[in-house]
Amino acid sequence: MRRLYKLVLFIFLISYSSNVFANDKFAYIDMNLLINTSEAGKYISRELTKMHKKKIEKFKNIEKNLKKAESDLLSKKNVISKEEFDKKLTQLRKEASDYNKERKKSNNLLSKKEKQATANLISLIQPMLSEYAAQNSILIIFPKKNIVIGKSDLDITNKILVILNQKHKKINIE
Secondary structure, three states, rough: OHHHHHHHHHHHHHHHHHHHHOOOOEEEEOOHHHHOOOOHOOOHHHHHHHHHHHHHHHHHHHHHHHHHHHHHHOOOOOOOOHHEEEEHHHHHHHHHHHHHHHHHHHHHEEEEHHHHHHHHHHHHHHHHHHHHHHHOOOEEEHHHOOOOOOOOHHHHHHHHHHHHHOOOOOOOOO
16 A cells, blocks of 8 residues: 555656646757857957957068078178177077067967957847846756757747847957
8 A cells, every 4th residue: 555655656746747847948059159150259250350460460570570680690690700690699589589479479369359259248148148038938048069959949049149139249359
């Protein structure tokens, strides 16, 4: 009798819990797609590309000048004294080292700006997701990268993309 009672109770609890979860809504979103295809994301990409191209031009000019100074110094090697040659060579190496440090610093700064701009974009997306979830009675929104299999009608990426494009065209890149 006890076993039968426990079995009935167990079946009741399982069926009750599945009914409770059946009414909950879940969705998933592709954050990478939002970041890469939204107007704000494209703006970030364009602006960072412009900054990168400007820096590359600047560094190409510096590199060209360093190569020219190196070839001038090598052509004067036999004409000037060894001490003066060594002094100019040391100076040229210092300039080359400074150039490399500046280039590395510039690349790090650009990478930092990209991360910051992306973080700003994500911080703008989060309230939109909360508002969308509240309006549509969605309990949980999962990132698409963590979903193995899911119904395509649970994907809300395009809906959020439309909202994001309406609200934000540009992101401040500091």
